[in-house]
Structures are given as structure tokens and as C-alpha cells.
Amino acid sequence: MKARVIEIKRFAVHDGDGIRTTLFLKGCPLACVWCHNPEGIGSAPQLAYMADKCIGCGSCVSGCPSGAHSVKDGLHIFEREKCIGCGKCEEECPVNALKFYGREMSVEELLPLLTEDREFYENSGGGVTLSGGECLCHPDFCAELLARLKEQGIHTAVDTCGAVSREAIDKVMPYTDVFLYDVKAIDGEIHKKCTGRDNALILENLKYIDGCGKQIEVRYPYVPDYNSGEAEKIGEFLSGLKNLTAVRVLAYHKYAGSKYSSLDMENKLPERMPTEEEVEEARNIIRKYGIKVI
Ligand code: SF4
Ligand code: SF4
Incomplete structure (x- = not known):
């Protein structure tokens, strides 16, 4: 079984706990206006x-x-x-x-690359993270790869936007230690404006994963004039989850502009980046709900 790989990033420290290797797979069902990985949107090389x-x-x-x-x-x-x-x-x-x-790689080809740094994983509490694009656009591939990593005792994380079928989540669930889950907005209209799609499925899937007892770390990309007013609703919604470990509020940046031009893709990146004060205010709003914010 093969999937199209964007990149393998070693020594990643923002894709879950500890030192990790992150595998980025191609293709994503959303089209976020602030996307800083435009190479991950399309499924074709x-x-x-x-x-x-x-x-x-x-x-x-x-x-x-x-x-x-x-x-x-x-x-x-x-x-x-x-x-x-x-x-x-x-x-x-x-x-x-x-x-x-978008180079096609098999599970067999990837395994030695993803386990090369296992000593660092063991010493730092890290492991391997599957990301994208949206890695769960390739559920069978991810399930097989995660199962093989678990056989070797490696900690696994799945970084997902949640806009995937319940079947895809069920396939990877047994082999996933933690879900890194994007929550871009609670208001459906705002979500649609930001990503091109409604968020009903995303929020349902989040509750489902929580109900299955899996650890979840939520990521809230904070983008002024788009979803910056959602912190209160996000805090309120997340306060109902039982297995949320933390929320990471990610300050939007527009530094991916050159990637768009190198791919001849239209650059719709918002102009304004948030101030540190704005992001801290959003973090504090979420903290009010008793949620750990990192
Ligand atoms: S430009 Fe590069 S990737 Fe495209 S067909 Fe030629 S050799 Fe292949
Ligand atoms: S012509 Fe430009 S793109 Fe082609 S190999 Fe030389 S430096 Fe690279």
C-alpha cells in the first residue's frame, strides 16, 4: 500500500509531545484561507x-x-x-x-525512516506523528502504518482537521495514542467562510473521539478578522470534553506566500497577522473554562 508523501520532518517539537518525526501526506478536504502548507491541499503530485x-x-x-x-x-x-x-x-x-x-511511498519504505530516531523518542517522550494535508484522506494506509509503529512500541499521534468519515477515524483509532485536532471555529458560517466547508461533521467527530476515551490536543489557528472572535465559543465547547489534554492557540502568519508562487497557486493569505496581545487574550478566554492552554 502506498501514499503520496509531502515531507518527512525529523526532530519536530510542535507536533505532539517530545521529539517526533512527522510524516506529511498529500490531499486535504478543506481549503483554509490561511493555509501555510498549500502543497498539502491537492492530492496530485x-x-x-x-x-x-x-x-x-x-x-x-x-x-x-x-x-x-x-x-x-x-x-x-x-x-x-x-x-x-x-x-x-x-x-x-x-x-x-x-x-x-507527492512521491509515492509504501509502508515498508517509510518504516525505517520513521523509526530511525527512536532513541530520541524514548528519551523525550516523543514518537511519530501523521499529518498533512489531511492524513486521514488515506485511512487504510495510515492504519497499516500506525499498526506497524505500535508493534515497535512507538508513540503515535494523528494530526487531523476532522473533516473525514467516521470509518476513517475508526480505522486508525486502535493504533493512535493521541489525536491533534484542529478546531477552527464553532460557528458553522464562520467555519465555512474560512475553510469552504461546514463544521458539523468535524465537531461530531471530535465528540466521538472523546467518547472513545482517546487523548486529544486541540489546535486553534487564530486568524484576525476570520475566526479570532471564536475563542469564547471554542472554550465553551471544549469544556464539555473529558479527554482534552490541552489547547494550542496558533498565531497566524503569512510567511507561506512564496510557497504559493512556487506552485503557481493563488495566494489568498490574509494580510493581517495578530499581535501577541490578541493571541494571549484568546488564550486567556479559553483558560477561563479550566482548560490548559499551550
Ligand atoms: S518537470 Fe520534473 S516532475 Fe515534471 S515531468 Fe519533468 S522531470 Fe517530471
Ligand atoms: S536550470 Fe534552474 S531549476 Fe533547472 S537545474 Fe538549473 S538551477 Fe535548477
Whole structure:
């Protein structure tokens, strides 16, 4: 069984407890206006081209089976519409101006990479986190991978937006130690405006996971003028959960703009970033409900 991988991040410290390795898989059912991982939205492979790094050497030209790269008068031209997403050119570039997202990898290929740092996991209380995009767009793959990690005694976390089927959650539940769960808004209309989708399923799934007795850490991405007014409702909703360990309020930043241009994707990132005072106020509102905020 295979899935399309965006990235494997070693020594991650924000994707659950301790030192972790995070596997990012491609494809997501939401389209958050503030998304800082645009390479995770689509399920198809994508090549990012960073024009500012390119030195026009032409090393990528001959290896491309579809003629998507050419060099004219010392200038490199990338014709995205010709790219078939094979990933061959990435390694040819001497200055990392090309980055391929979506290489298909099997559970067998991933296991040695994900368990390489197990000594660090053991010493720090860390483990492996599956993320995305939305990793649960690949429920069978995730279940198999998580089961194999648990066989080796590795702590597992699933980072999810929750906009997935109950069946997908049930598949990974037995092999998941903690869910890292996004709550972007409680108000359905606000959620739809921010992500393109209603949140009824997301909130139901959150209550379901809680009811199953699984540990949950909630992430609230705080974005001014979008969902910044939701802290009170989020605190109130989460106060009804029994297995919530903490809420992480994530201050929005707009530094992903260059990723959008490297992928020729429309950049709709909100302009305004929150002040530290605004984020702290949101944290304090949630703390009022007796919830640990990190
Ligand atoms: S990913 Fe493959 S098809 Fe696309 S530009 Fe690179 S070599 Fe060509
Ligand atoms: S190999 Fe890299 S630096 Fe050379 S032309 Fe291609 S993209 Fe530019």
C-alpha cells in the first residue's frame, strides 16, 4: 500500500509531545484561507519551482520526460502544463530550486525512516506523528502504518482537521495514542467562510473521539478578522470534553506566500497577522473554562 508523501520532518517539537518525526501526506478536504502548507491541499503530485534560486544551469532539462524545462538565453523556463509529476528533475538541480511534493511511498519504505530516531523518542517522550494535508484522506494506509509503529512500541499521534468519515477515524483509532485536532471555529458560517466547508461533521467527530476515551490536543489557528472572535465559543465547547489534554492557540502568519508562487497557486493569505496581545487574550478566554492552554 502506498501514499503520496509531502515531507518527512525529523526532530519536530510542535507536533505532539517530545521529539517526533512527522510524516506529511498529500490531499486535504478543506481549503483554509490561511493555509501555510498549500502543497498539502491537492492530492496530485506537484513540482515547486523557486525562480529566485535558479541559476539557469539547465541540468533539469535532459532528465524531464515531458520537456517541461528549457533554457533560453541563459534563462530557465518551466512550463507547468507539460509536467506529468514524475519527480525526476528534483535531484538534478544543484541549488534546490526544484522541490517535488507527492512521491509515492509504501509502508515498508517509510518504516525505517520513521523509526530511525527512536532513541530520541524514548528519551523525550516523543514518537511519530501523521499529518498533512489531511492524513486521514488515506485511512487504510495510515492504519497499516500506525499498526506497524505500535508493534515497535512507538508513540503515535494523528494530526487531523476532522473533516473525514467516521470509518476513517475508526480505522486508525486502535493504533493512535493521541489525536491533534484542529478546531477552527464553532460557528458553522464562520467555519465555512474560512475553510469552504461546514463544521458539523468535524465537531461530531471530535465528540466521538472523546467518547472513545482517546487523548486529544486541540489546535486553534487564530486568524484576525476570520475566526479570532471564536475563542469564547471554542472554550465553551471544549469544556464539555473529558479527554482534552490541552489547547494550542496558533498565531497566524503569512510567511507561506512564496510557497504559493512556487506552485503557481493563488495566494489568498490574509494580510493581517495578530499581535501577541490578541493571541494571549484568546488564550486567556479559553483558560477561563479550566482548560490548559499551550
Ligand atoms: S516532475 Fe517530471 S515531468 Fe515534471 S518537470 Fe520534473 S522531470 Fe519533468
Ligand atoms: S537545474 Fe535548477 S538551477 Fe538549473 S536550470 Fe533547472 S531549476 Fe534552474
